[in-house]
Amino acid sequence: xxxxxxxxxxxxxxxxxxxxxxxxxxxxxxxxxxxxxxxxxxxxxxxxxxxxxxxxxxxxxxxxxxxxxxxxxxxxxxxxxxxxxxxxxxxxxxxxxxxxxxxxxxxxxxxxxxxxxxxxxxxxxxxxxxxxxxxxxxxxxxxxxxxxxxxxxxxxxxxxxxxxxxxxxxxxxxxxxxxxxxxxxxxxxxxxxxxxxxxxxxxxxxxxxxxxxxxxxxxxxxxxxxxxxxxxxxxxxxxxxxxxxxxxxxxxxxxxxxxxxxxxxxxxxxxxxxxxxx
Amino acid sequence: xxxxxxxxxxxxxxxxxxxxxxxxxxxxxxxxxxxxxxxxxxxxxxxxxxxxxxxxxxxxxxxxxxxxxxxxxxxxxxxxxxxxxxxxxxxxxxxxxxxxxxxxxxxxxxxxxxxxxxxxxxxxxxxxxxxxxxxxxxxxxxxxxxxxxxxxxxxxxxxxxxxxxxxxxxxxxxxxxxxxxxxxxxxxxxxxxxxxxxxxxxxxxxxxxxxxxxxxxxxxxxxxxxxxxxxxxxxxxxxxxxxxxxxxxxxxxxxxxxxxxxxxxxxxxxxxxxxxxxx
Numbered sequence: 001x002x003x004x005x006x007x008x009x010x011x012x013x014x015x016x017x018x019x020x021x022x023x024x025x026x027x028x029x030x031x032x033x034x035x036x037x038x039x040x041x042x043x044x045x046x047x048x049x050x051x052x053x054x055x056x057x058x059x060x061x062x063x064x065x066x067x068x069x070x071x072x073x074x075x076x077x078x079x080x081x082x083x084x085x086x087x088x089x090x091x092x093x094x095x096x097x098x099x100x101x102x103x104x105x106x107x108x109x110x111x112x113x114x115x116x117x118x119x120x121x122x123x124x125x126x127x128x129x130x131x132x133x134x135x136x137x138x139x140x141x142x143x144x145x146x147x148x149x150x151x152x153x154x155x156x157x158x159x160x161x162x163x164x165x166x167x168x169x170x171x172x173x174x175x176x177x178x179x180x181x182x183x184x185x186x187x188x189x190x191x192x193x194x195x196x197x198x199x200x201x202x203x204x205x206x207x208x209x210x211x212x213x214x215x216x217x218x219x220x221x222x223x224x225x226x227x228x229x230x231x232x233x234x235x236x237x238x239x240x241x242x243x244x245x246x247x248x249x250x251x252x253x254x255x256x257x258x259x260x261x262x263x264x265x266x267x268x269x270x271x272x273x274x275x276x277x278x
Numbered sequence: 279x280x281x282x283x284x285x286x287x288x289x290x291x292x293x294x295x296x297x298x299x300x301x302x303x304x305x306x307x308x309x310x311x312x313x314x315x316x317x318x319x320x321x322x323x324x325x326x327x328x329x330x331x332x333x334x335x336x337x338x339x340x341x342x343x344x345x346x347x348x349x350x351x352x353x354x355x356x357x358x359x360x361x362x363x364x365x366x367x368x369x370x371x372x373x374x375x376x377x378x379x380x381x382x383x384x385x386x387x388x389x390x391x392x393x394x395x396x397x398x399x400x401x402x403x404x405x406x407x408x409x410x411x412x413x414x415x416x417x418x419x420x421x422x423x424x425x426x427x428x429x430x431x432x433x434x435x436x437x438x439x440x441x442x443x444x445x446x447x448x449x450x451x452x453x454x455x456x457x458x459x460x461x462x463x464x465x466x467x468x469x470x471x472x473x474x475x476x477x478x479x480x481x482x483x484x485x486x487x488x489x490x491x492x493x494x495x496x497x498x499x500x501x502x503x504x505x506x507x508x509x510x511x512x513x514x515x516x517x518x519x520x521x522x523x524x525x526x527x528x529x530x531x532x533x534x535x536x537x538x539x540x541x542x543x544x545x546x547x548x549x550x551x552x553x554x555x556x557x
Contacts, residue, residue: 025401109307210394
Protein backbone atom coordinates (compact mmCIF):
# COMPACT_ATOMS: atom_id res chain seq x y z
CA UNK A 1 0.00 0.00 0.00
CA UNK A 2 1.35 3.39 -0.89
CA UNK A 3 2.14 5.83 1.85
CA UNK A 4 0.00 8.92 2.22
CA UNK A 5 2.62 11.50 3.11
CA UNK A 6 1.79 14.01 5.77
CA UNK A 7 3.94 16.60 7.42
CA UNK A 8 5.32 15.39 10.71
CA UNK A 9 4.95 18.98 11.95
CA UNK A 10 1.23 18.32 12.24
CA UNK A 11 2.10 16.44 15.43
CA UNK A 12 4.12 19.29 16.91
CA UNK A 13 1.35 20.93 19.00
CA UNK A 14 0.24 17.61 20.49
CA UNK A 15 3.81 16.50 21.20
CA UNK A 16 4.62 19.82 22.83
CA UNK A 17 1.45 19.75 24.91
CA UNK A 18 1.89 16.17 26.12
CA UNK A 19 5.58 16.70 26.88
CA UNK A 20 5.04 19.92 28.82
CA UNK A 21 1.81 19.18 30.64
CA UNK A 22 1.74 15.42 30.99
CA UNK A 23 5.13 13.73 30.81
CA UNK A 24 7.12 16.49 32.51
CA UNK A 25 4.71 16.91 35.49
CA UNK A 26 4.69 13.13 36.02
CA UNK A 27 8.49 13.09 36.04
CA UNK A 28 8.46 16.02 38.44
CA UNK A 29 6.09 14.05 40.65
CA UNK A 30 8.54 11.15 40.77
CA UNK A 31 11.38 13.59 41.53
CA UNK A 32 9.46 15.13 44.44
CA UNK A 33 8.82 11.67 45.88
CA UNK A 34 12.61 11.11 46.00
CA UNK A 35 14.07 14.14 47.80
CA UNK A 36 17.87 14.12 47.28
CA UNK A 37 17.54 10.60 45.94
CA UNK A 38 16.35 9.26 49.28
CA UNK A 39 13.63 6.63 49.49
CA UNK A 40 12.44 7.91 52.89
CA UNK A 41 8.82 8.43 51.80
CA UNK A 42 8.59 4.99 50.24
CA UNK A 43 10.05 3.46 53.41
CA UNK A 44 7.48 5.38 55.41
CA UNK A 45 4.63 4.08 53.21
CA UNK A 46 5.70 0.46 53.40
CA UNK A 47 6.40 0.46 57.15
CA UNK A 48 3.39 2.46 58.42
CA UNK A 49 0.29 0.34 59.13
CA UNK A 50 -2.10 3.15 58.08
CA UNK A 51 -0.71 3.35 54.56
CA UNK A 52 -0.53 -0.42 54.18
CA UNK A 53 -4.12 -0.69 55.35
CA UNK A 54 -5.28 1.94 52.82
CA UNK A 55 -3.44 0.17 49.99
CA UNK A 56 -4.90 -3.16 51.10
CA UNK A 57 -8.39 -1.70 51.35
CA UNK A 58 -8.04 -0.16 47.86
CA UNK A 59 -7.14 -3.57 46.41
CA UNK A 60 -9.87 -5.36 48.36
CA UNK A 61 -12.61 -2.94 47.27
CA UNK A 62 -11.34 -2.89 43.66
CA UNK A 63 -11.31 -6.69 43.56
CA UNK A 64 -14.87 -6.98 44.91
CA UNK A 65 -16.08 -4.22 42.58
CA UNK A 66 -14.44 -5.96 39.62
CA UNK A 67 -16.05 -9.33 40.42
CA UNK A 68 -19.54 -7.92 40.96
CA UNK A 69 -19.38 -5.56 37.98
CA UNK A 70 -18.33 -8.28 35.55
CA UNK A 71 -20.87 -10.75 36.97
CA UNK A 72 -23.71 -8.22 36.68
CA UNK A 73 -22.58 -7.02 33.24
CA UNK A 74 -22.20 -10.49 31.71
CA UNK A 75 -25.91 -11.37 31.26
CA UNK A 76 -26.66 -7.85 29.98
CA UNK A 77 -23.90 -8.11 27.37
CA UNK A 78 -25.23 -11.59 26.51
CA UNK A 79 -28.72 -10.11 26.00
CA UNK A 80 -27.21 -7.42 23.75
CA UNK A 81 -25.36 -10.03 21.70
CA UNK A 82 -28.56 -12.07 21.24
CA UNK A 83 -30.85 -9.10 20.51
CA UNK A 84 -32.23 -8.08 17.13
CA UNK A 85 -31.31 -4.73 15.61
CA UNK A 86 -34.09 -2.68 17.25
CA UNK A 87 -33.70 -4.13 20.75
CA UNK A 88 -29.92 -3.80 20.47
CA UNK A 89 -30.24 -0.08 19.80
CA UNK A 90 -32.51 0.38 22.84
CA UNK A 91 -30.17 -1.66 25.07
CA UNK A 92 -27.11 0.26 23.85
CA UNK A 93 -28.69 3.68 24.36
CA UNK A 94 -30.04 2.64 27.78
CA UNK A 95 -26.55 1.50 28.74
CA UNK A 96 -24.80 4.67 27.64
CA UNK A 97 -27.12 7.42 28.95
CA UNK A 98 -26.07 7.16 32.64
CA UNK A 99 -22.46 7.27 31.40
CA UNK A 100 -22.96 10.97 30.69
CA UNK A 101 -24.79 11.81 33.88
CA UNK A 102 -22.56 13.57 36.38
CA UNK A 103 -20.56 11.10 38.47
CA UNK A 104 -20.85 13.42 41.44
CA UNK A 105 -24.65 13.53 41.26
CA UNK A 106 -24.97 9.77 40.75
CA UNK A 107 -22.81 9.05 43.77
CA UNK A 108 -24.79 11.55 45.80
CA UNK A 109 -28.06 9.97 44.69
CA UNK A 110 -26.94 6.71 46.24
CA UNK A 111 -26.73 8.43 49.63
CA UNK A 112 -30.39 9.35 49.31
CA UNK A 113 -31.27 5.80 48.27
CA UNK A 114 -29.13 3.94 50.80
CA UNK A 115 -29.44 6.05 53.95
CA UNK A 116 -31.30 4.60 56.94
CA UNK A 117 -34.55 6.30 55.95
CA UNK A 118 -33.84 5.80 52.23
CA UNK A 119 -35.82 3.96 49.59
CA UNK A 120 -33.87 0.69 49.78
CA UNK A 121 -34.17 0.37 53.56
CA UNK A 122 -37.86 1.39 53.63
CA UNK A 123 -38.63 -1.16 50.92
CA UNK A 124 -36.80 -3.97 52.72
CA UNK A 125 -38.47 -3.02 56.03
CA UNK A 126 -41.97 -2.93 54.57
CA UNK A 127 -41.40 -6.29 52.91
CA UNK A 128 -40.43 -7.65 56.32
CA UNK A 129 -37.05 -8.85 55.05
CA UNK A 130 -35.21 -6.94 57.77
CA UNK A 131 -36.38 -5.55 61.14
CA UNK A 132 -33.96 -2.65 61.47
CA UNK A 133 -32.39 -0.54 58.72
CA UNK A 134 -29.17 -1.89 57.22
CA UNK A 135 -26.16 0.39 57.51
CA UNK A 136 -25.39 0.93 53.85
CA UNK A 137 -23.76 4.35 53.65
CA UNK A 138 -20.42 5.12 55.24
CA UNK A 139 -19.63 1.44 54.85
CA UNK A 140 -17.66 -0.52 52.22
CA UNK A 141 -20.93 -1.96 50.84
CA UNK A 142 -22.14 1.54 49.95
CA UNK A 143 -18.87 2.27 48.17
CA UNK A 144 -19.09 -1.03 46.25
CA UNK A 145 -22.70 -0.36 45.15
CA UNK A 146 -21.84 3.15 43.95
CA UNK A 147 -18.70 2.03 42.11
CA UNK A 148 -20.39 -0.95 40.43
CA UNK A 149 -23.08 1.42 39.18
CA UNK A 150 -20.51 3.73 37.60
CA UNK A 151 -18.32 0.98 36.12
CA UNK A 152 -21.02 -1.24 34.55
CA UNK A 153 -20.81 0.26 31.02
CA UNK A 154 -17.02 -0.24 31.08
CA UNK A 155 -17.61 -3.96 31.62
CA UNK A 156 -20.59 -4.44 29.29
CA UNK A 157 -18.93 -2.95 26.20
CA UNK A 158 -15.82 -5.18 26.01
CA UNK A 159 -17.95 -8.22 26.88
CA UNK A 160 -20.41 -7.40 24.10
CA UNK A 161 -17.63 -6.77 21.57
CA UNK A 162 -16.32 -10.30 22.09
CA UNK A 163 -19.74 -11.98 22.42
CA UNK A 164 -21.15 -10.62 19.15
CA UNK A 165 -18.35 -12.40 17.29
CA UNK A 166 -19.15 -15.81 18.83
CA UNK A 167 -20.64 -18.13 16.23
CA UNK A 168 -23.99 -19.24 17.67
CA UNK A 169 -23.99 -22.32 15.45
CA UNK A 170 -21.43 -23.72 17.88
CA UNK A 171 -24.09 -23.65 20.61
CA UNK A 172 -26.57 -25.31 18.24
CA UNK A 173 -24.01 -27.97 17.45
CA UNK A 174 -23.50 -28.68 21.14
CA UNK A 175 -27.30 -28.91 21.60
CA UNK A 176 -27.58 -31.31 18.68
CA UNK A 177 -24.88 -33.44 20.26
CA UNK A 178 -27.10 -33.70 23.32
CA UNK A 179 -25.54 -31.12 25.62
CA UNK A 180 -27.92 -29.18 27.83
CA UNK A 181 -27.94 -25.40 27.45
CA UNK A 182 -26.01 -25.04 30.69
CA UNK A 183 -23.37 -27.54 29.61
CA UNK A 184 -23.10 -25.93 26.19
CA UNK A 185 -22.71 -22.57 27.84
CA UNK A 186 -20.06 -23.77 30.27
CA UNK A 187 -18.05 -25.72 27.71
CA UNK A 188 -18.51 -23.65 24.55
CA UNK A 189 -19.89 -20.15 25.03
CA UNK A 190 -18.15 -19.09 28.24
CA UNK A 191 -14.63 -20.13 27.19
CA UNK A 192 -15.11 -18.25 23.91
CA UNK A 193 -16.23 -15.13 25.79
CA UNK A 194 -13.24 -15.31 28.15
CA UNK A 195 -11.17 -12.63 26.34
CA UNK A 196 -14.08 -10.24 26.86
CA UNK A 197 -14.35 -11.19 30.54
CA UNK A 198 -10.66 -10.47 31.02
CA UNK A 199 -10.84 -7.17 29.15
CA UNK A 200 -13.76 -6.15 31.37
CA UNK A 201 -11.77 -7.20 34.47
CA UNK A 202 -8.75 -5.13 33.39
CA UNK A 203 -10.83 -2.01 32.86
CA UNK A 204 -12.98 -2.22 35.97
CA UNK A 205 -10.08 -3.15 38.27
CA UNK A 206 -7.62 -0.52 37.08
CA UNK A 207 -10.27 2.21 37.02
CA UNK A 208 -11.43 1.21 40.53
CA UNK A 209 -7.94 1.71 41.96
CA UNK A 210 -8.10 5.48 41.35
CA UNK A 211 -11.68 6.26 42.47
CA UNK A 212 -12.08 9.37 44.58
CA UNK A 213 -15.61 10.83 44.63
CA UNK A 214 -17.57 7.65 45.31
CA UNK A 215 -15.54 6.45 48.33
CA UNK A 216 -15.40 10.03 49.62
CA UNK A 217 -19.20 10.37 49.53
CA UNK A 218 -20.36 6.83 50.33
CA UNK A 219 -17.48 5.46 52.39
CA UNK A 220 -16.21 5.92 55.91
CA UNK A 221 -12.85 7.41 56.91
CA UNK A 222 -11.80 3.93 58.05
CA UNK A 223 -12.45 2.53 54.59
CA UNK A 224 -10.39 5.24 52.89
CA UNK A 225 -8.99 4.44 49.47
CA UNK A 226 -5.56 5.47 48.17
CA UNK A 227 -6.79 8.32 45.92
CA UNK A 228 -8.36 10.00 48.97
CA UNK A 229 -5.11 9.54 50.89
CA UNK A 230 -3.13 11.17 48.08
CA UNK A 231 -5.60 14.06 47.83
CA UNK A 232 -5.41 14.53 51.61
CA UNK A 233 -1.60 14.75 51.57
CA UNK A 234 -1.83 17.54 49.00
CA UNK A 235 -4.85 19.52 50.19
CA UNK A 236 -4.81 19.04 53.98
CA UNK A 237 -1.51 17.64 55.29
CA UNK A 238 0.51 19.61 52.71
CA UNK A 239 3.08 16.81 52.71
CA UNK A 240 3.80 16.91 48.98
CA UNK A 241 6.70 14.45 49.09
CA UNK A 242 4.67 11.75 50.80
CA UNK A 243 1.66 12.46 48.57
CA UNK A 244 3.84 12.20 45.47
CA UNK A 245 5.30 8.90 46.71
CA UNK A 246 1.78 7.53 47.30
CA UNK A 247 0.82 8.66 43.77
CA UNK A 248 3.83 6.85 42.31
CA UNK A 249 2.90 3.72 44.29
CA UNK A 250 -0.65 3.94 42.90
CA UNK A 251 0.64 4.32 39.32
CA UNK A 252 3.05 1.42 39.66
CA UNK A 253 0.37 -0.82 41.19
CA UNK A 254 -2.04 0.16 38.38
CA UNK A 255 0.61 -0.65 35.78
CA UNK A 256 1.35 -4.03 37.44
CA UNK A 257 -2.36 -4.93 37.56
CA UNK A 258 -2.77 -3.84 33.94
CA UNK A 259 0.25 -5.84 32.81
CA UNK A 260 -0.76 -8.92 34.79
CA UNK A 261 -4.30 -9.01 33.38
CA UNK A 262 -2.99 -8.16 29.90
CA UNK A 263 -0.59 -11.09 30.14
CA UNK A 264 -3.37 -13.49 31.17
CA UNK A 265 -5.54 -12.25 28.31
CA UNK A 266 -2.76 -12.75 25.80
CA UNK A 267 -2.18 -16.28 27.15
CA UNK A 268 -5.90 -17.14 26.78
CA UNK A 269 -5.95 -15.72 23.26
CA UNK A 270 -2.91 -17.74 22.19
CA UNK A 271 -4.39 -20.90 23.67
CA UNK A 272 -7.62 -20.34 21.75
CA UNK A 273 -5.78 -19.81 18.48
CA UNK A 274 -3.79 -22.99 19.07
CA UNK A 275 -7.00 -24.90 19.82
CA UNK A 276 -8.64 -23.63 16.66
CA UNK A 277 -5.62 -24.62 14.62
CA UNK A 278 -5.64 -28.11 16.10
CA UNK B 279 -33.72 -21.32 10.76
CA UNK B 280 -33.98 -21.46 14.45
CA UNK B 281 -31.36 -19.63 16.42
CA UNK B 282 -30.31 -20.48 19.92
CA UNK B 283 -31.98 -17.35 21.20
CA UNK B 284 -35.42 -18.55 20.09
CA UNK B 285 -35.29 -21.81 21.99
CA UNK B 286 -37.29 -21.78 25.19
CA UNK B 287 -34.56 -23.65 27.06
CA UNK B 288 -32.15 -20.70 26.78
CA UNK B 289 -34.25 -18.93 29.37
CA UNK B 290 -35.21 -15.97 27.16
CA UNK B 291 -37.80 -14.69 29.62
CA UNK B 292 -35.34 -14.91 32.52
CA UNK B 293 -32.92 -12.89 30.46
CA UNK B 294 -35.62 -10.30 29.76
CA UNK B 295 -36.40 -10.03 33.47
CA UNK B 296 -32.70 -9.67 34.21
CA UNK B 297 -32.33 -6.84 31.69
CA UNK B 298 -35.28 -5.02 33.29
CA UNK B 299 -33.78 -5.44 36.79
CA UNK B 300 -30.43 -4.25 35.48
CA UNK B 301 -31.99 -1.13 33.98
CA UNK B 302 -33.86 -0.39 37.22
CA UNK B 303 -30.55 -0.54 39.10
CA UNK B 304 -28.89 1.65 36.46
CA UNK B 305 -31.62 4.29 36.34
CA UNK B 306 -32.79 4.43 39.95
CA UNK B 307 -30.16 6.96 41.11
CA UNK B 308 -30.46 8.89 37.85
CA UNK B 309 -34.26 9.21 38.08
CA UNK B 310 -34.12 10.27 41.71
CA UNK B 311 -32.50 13.61 40.91
CA UNK B 312 -35.35 15.06 38.79
CA UNK B 313 -37.91 13.42 41.11
CA UNK B 314 -36.72 15.30 44.19
CA UNK B 315 -36.15 18.51 42.25
CA UNK B 316 -39.96 18.75 41.86
CA UNK B 317 -40.67 17.62 45.43
CA UNK B 318 -42.17 20.25 47.73
CA UNK B 319 -39.94 19.47 50.72
CA UNK B 320 -36.50 20.45 51.87
CA UNK B 321 -35.69 16.80 52.57
CA UNK B 322 -34.79 14.32 49.87
CA UNK B 323 -36.83 11.49 51.36
CA UNK B 324 -39.99 9.49 50.70
CA UNK B 325 -42.97 9.92 50.77
CA UNK B 326 -43.01 12.79 48.27
CA UNK B 327 -44.66 15.97 49.51
CA UNK B 328 -46.31 17.36 46.39
CA UNK B 329 -45.24 19.09 43.21
CA UNK B 330 -43.37 22.40 43.01
CA UNK B 331 -41.26 24.30 40.52
CA UNK B 332 -39.98 26.51 43.31
CA UNK B 333 -36.50 24.94 43.52
CA UNK B 334 -35.86 25.89 39.91
CA UNK B 335 -36.62 29.48 40.89
CA UNK B 336 -33.78 29.35 43.45
CA UNK B 337 -31.33 28.76 40.58
CA UNK B 338 -31.71 32.29 39.26
CA UNK B 339 -30.14 35.29 40.90
CA UNK B 340 -27.46 33.19 42.60
CA UNK B 341 -24.14 34.85 41.77
CA UNK B 342 -21.96 32.00 43.08
CA UNK B 343 -23.87 29.56 40.87
CA UNK B 344 -23.78 31.71 37.73
CA UNK B 345 -20.08 32.36 38.28
CA UNK B 346 -19.43 28.62 38.52
CA UNK B 347 -21.52 28.01 35.41
CA UNK B 348 -19.56 30.65 33.48
CA UNK B 349 -16.27 29.07 34.65
CA UNK B 350 -17.42 25.62 33.58
CA UNK B 351 -18.56 26.85 30.16
CA UNK B 352 -15.31 28.72 29.50
CA UNK B 353 -13.11 25.87 30.72
CA UNK B 354 -15.23 23.30 28.86
CA UNK B 355 -15.13 25.11 25.52
CA UNK B 356 -11.40 25.85 25.72
CA UNK B 357 -10.53 22.31 26.86
CA UNK B 358 -12.76 20.76 24.17
CA UNK B 359 -11.12 22.91 21.49
CA UNK B 360 -7.63 21.91 22.65
CA UNK B 361 -8.45 18.23 23.06
CA UNK B 362 -10.19 18.07 19.67
CA UNK B 363 -7.30 19.78 17.84
CA UNK B 364 -4.73 17.46 19.43
CA UNK B 365 -7.05 14.49 18.88
CA UNK B 366 -7.40 15.25 15.15
CA UNK B 367 -3.66 15.59 14.54
CA UNK B 368 -2.67 12.57 16.65
CA UNK B 369 -5.30 10.28 15.08
CA UNK B 370 -4.52 11.52 11.57
CA UNK B 371 -0.81 10.94 11.95
CA UNK B 372 -1.35 7.55 13.50
CA UNK B 373 -3.68 6.30 10.75
CA UNK B 374 -2.01 8.01 7.75
CA UNK B 375 1.48 8.95 8.85
CA UNK B 376 2.35 5.49 10.12
CA UNK B 377 5.40 6.85 11.87
CA UNK B 378 6.52 5.17 15.10
CA UNK B 379 6.44 8.62 16.69
CA UNK B 380 2.74 9.05 15.90
CA UNK B 381 2.03 5.60 17.28
CA UNK B 382 3.89 6.38 20.51
CA UNK B 383 2.20 9.77 20.90
CA UNK B 384 -1.18 8.17 20.37
CA UNK B 385 -0.45 5.60 23.08
CA UNK B 386 0.69 8.33 25.49
CA UNK B 387 -2.35 10.46 24.71
CA UNK B 388 -4.66 7.62 25.76
CA UNK B 389 -2.86 7.08 29.08
CA UNK B 390 -4.82 9.73 31.03
CA UNK B 391 -7.81 7.39 30.78
CA UNK B 392 -6.05 4.86 33.02
CA UNK B 393 -4.08 7.27 35.19
CA UNK B 394 -6.31 8.32 38.10
CA UNK B 395 -7.58 11.91 37.98
CA UNK B 396 -5.98 12.58 41.37
CA UNK B 397 -2.55 12.03 39.85
CA UNK B 398 -3.24 14.19 36.78
CA UNK B 399 -4.48 16.88 39.16
CA UNK B 400 -1.55 16.90 41.59
CA UNK B 401 1.16 16.60 38.94
CA UNK B 402 -0.27 19.61 37.11
CA UNK B 403 -0.64 21.45 40.42
CA UNK B 404 3.09 20.97 41.01
CA UNK B 405 3.79 22.29 37.50
CA UNK B 406 1.58 25.39 37.70
CA UNK B 407 3.00 26.24 41.11
CA UNK B 408 6.57 25.88 39.78
CA UNK B 409 5.90 27.95 36.68
CA UNK B 410 4.23 30.73 38.63
CA UNK B 411 0.92 30.35 36.78
CA UNK B 412 -0.76 29.08 39.93
CA UNK B 413 -4.18 27.45 40.24
CA UNK B 414 -6.52 29.15 37.77
CA UNK B 415 -9.04 28.56 35.01
CA UNK B 416 -6.18 28.15 32.54
CA UNK B 417 -4.65 25.47 34.77
CA UNK B 418 -7.98 23.58 34.78
CA UNK B 419 -8.13 23.85 30.96
CA UNK B 420 -4.69 22.19 30.71
CA UNK B 421 -5.83 19.35 32.96
CA UNK B 422 -9.11 18.89 31.14
CA UNK B 423 -7.43 18.71 27.73
CA UNK B 424 -5.48 15.74 29.11
CA UNK B 425 -8.59 14.11 30.59
CA UNK B 426 -10.59 14.54 27.37
CA UNK B 427 -7.77 13.55 25.00
CA UNK B 428 -8.34 9.75 25.08
CA UNK B 429 -11.94 10.28 23.96
CA UNK B 430 -11.14 12.66 21.10
CA UNK B 431 -8.26 10.48 19.86
CA UNK B 432 -10.49 7.38 19.86
CA UNK B 433 -13.39 9.11 18.06
CA UNK B 434 -11.08 10.63 15.42
CA UNK B 435 -9.16 7.38 14.95
CA UNK B 436 -12.40 5.56 14.26
CA UNK B 437 -13.34 8.19 11.71
CA UNK B 438 -10.01 8.40 9.86
CA UNK B 439 -9.77 4.62 9.72
CA UNK B 440 -13.17 4.49 7.98
CA UNK B 441 -12.29 7.02 5.25
CA UNK B 442 -11.09 5.10 2.19
CA UNK B 443 -7.38 5.61 1.63
CA UNK B 444 -8.11 6.11 -2.05
CA UNK B 445 -9.62 9.52 -1.26
CA UNK B 446 -6.35 10.96 -0.01
CA UNK B 447 -4.38 9.15 -2.70
CA UNK B 448 -6.61 10.58 -5.43
CA UNK B 449 -6.09 14.10 -4.10
CA UNK B 450 -2.32 13.60 -3.99
CA UNK B 451 -2.27 12.12 -7.51
CA UNK B 452 -4.13 15.18 -8.75
CA UNK B 453 -1.37 17.36 -7.42
CA UNK B 454 -2.66 18.52 -4.04
CA UNK B 455 -0.03 19.06 -1.39
CA UNK B 456 -0.07 17.19 1.94
CA UNK B 457 -1.54 20.19 3.67
CA UNK B 458 -4.18 20.77 0.96
CA UNK B 459 -5.19 17.10 1.10
CA UNK B 460 -5.55 17.29 4.85
CA UNK B 461 -7.44 20.57 4.82
CA UNK B 462 -9.68 20.15 1.75
CA UNK B 463 -10.32 16.41 1.68
CA UNK B 464 -9.74 14.72 5.02
CA UNK B 465 -11.01 17.45 7.34
CA UNK B 466 -14.36 18.02 5.54
CA UNK B 467 -14.92 14.26 5.37
CA UNK B 468 -14.42 13.95 9.11
CA UNK B 469 -16.44 17.01 10.11
CA UNK B 470 -19.26 15.05 11.86
CA UNK B 471 -16.70 13.14 13.91
CA UNK B 472 -14.95 16.40 14.83
CA UNK B 473 -18.26 17.75 16.09
CA UNK B 474 -18.84 14.55 18.04
CA UNK B 475 -15.34 14.59 19.56
CA UNK B 476 -15.74 18.25 20.55
CA UNK B 477 -19.07 17.64 22.31
CA UNK B 478 -17.85 14.57 24.19
CA UNK B 479 -14.72 16.45 25.27
CA UNK B 480 -16.87 19.34 26.46
CA UNK B 481 -19.06 16.97 28.50
CA UNK B 482 -16.01 15.29 30.01
CA UNK B 483 -14.67 18.64 31.16
CA UNK B 484 -18.07 19.91 32.28
CA UNK B 485 -18.49 16.93 34.63
CA UNK B 486 -14.87 16.60 35.78
CA UNK B 487 -14.31 17.08 39.51
CA UNK B 488 -11.00 15.96 40.92
CA UNK B 489 -8.58 17.63 38.47
CA UNK B 490 -10.52 20.89 38.84
CA UNK B 491 -10.47 20.41 42.63
CA UNK B 492 -6.68 20.74 42.67
CA UNK B 493 -6.30 23.32 39.93
CA UNK B 494 -9.12 25.76 40.67
CA UNK B 495 -8.11 29.15 41.97
CA UNK B 496 -10.74 31.55 43.20
CA UNK B 497 -13.20 30.61 40.43
CA UNK B 498 -14.72 27.17 41.05
CA UNK B 499 -16.34 25.14 38.27
CA UNK B 500 -19.88 23.79 38.51
CA UNK B 501 -18.97 20.35 39.97
CA UNK B 502 -16.86 22.10 42.62
CA UNK B 503 -19.80 24.38 43.44
CA UNK B 504 -22.11 21.36 43.76
CA UNK B 505 -19.56 19.59 45.97
CA UNK B 506 -19.40 22.62 48.28
CA UNK B 507 -23.21 22.72 48.49
CA UNK B 508 -23.60 19.02 49.35
CA UNK B 509 -22.49 19.83 52.89
CA UNK B 510 -25.51 22.05 53.51
CA UNK B 511 -28.78 20.09 53.82
CA UNK B 512 -30.64 23.37 53.22
CA UNK B 513 -29.36 23.71 49.66
CA UNK B 514 -30.03 20.11 48.61
CA UNK B 515 -33.25 20.78 46.66
CA UNK B 516 -31.46 23.52 44.71
CA UNK B 517 -28.67 21.05 43.93
CA UNK B 518 -31.31 18.58 42.72
CA UNK B 519 -32.84 21.21 40.42
CA UNK B 520 -29.41 22.18 39.13
CA UNK B 521 -28.59 18.50 38.70
CA UNK B 522 -31.74 17.98 36.63
CA UNK B 523 -30.81 20.83 34.30
CA UNK B 524 -27.25 19.52 33.90
CA UNK B 525 -28.52 15.97 33.39
CA UNK B 526 -30.94 17.03 30.64
CA UNK B 527 -28.35 19.13 28.81
CA UNK B 528 -25.71 16.37 29.12
CA UNK B 529 -28.00 13.73 27.70
CA UNK B 530 -29.03 15.96 24.78
CA UNK B 531 -25.40 16.81 23.95
CA UNK B 532 -24.28 13.17 24.29
CA UNK B 533 -27.17 12.04 22.05
CA UNK B 534 -26.28 14.61 19.39
CA UNK B 535 -22.63 13.59 19.55
CA UNK B 536 -23.52 9.93 19.03
CA UNK B 537 -25.86 10.78 16.13
CA UNK B 538 -23.12 12.82 14.46
CA UNK B 539 -20.57 10.06 14.96
CA UNK B 540 -22.85 7.43 13.46
CA UNK B 541 -23.82 9.64 10.53
CA UNK B 542 -20.18 10.25 9.82
CA UNK B 543 -19.46 6.54 9.85
CA UNK B 544 -22.45 5.45 7.74
CA UNK B 545 -21.69 8.08 5.08
CA UNK B 546 -18.59 6.32 3.89
CA UNK B 547 -19.62 2.75 4.53
CA UNK B 548 -22.59 3.23 2.21
CA UNK B 549 -20.36 4.61 -0.51
CA UNK B 550 -19.87 2.23 -3.45
CA UNK B 551 -16.12 2.84 -3.39
CA UNK B 552 -15.16 1.00 -0.26
CA UNK B 553 -11.81 1.16 1.45
CA UNK B 554 -8.87 -0.01 -0.56
CA UNK B 555 -10.85 -0.92 -3.66
CA UNK B 556 -8.24 0.65 -5.91
CA UNK B 557 -5.13 -0.56 -4.16
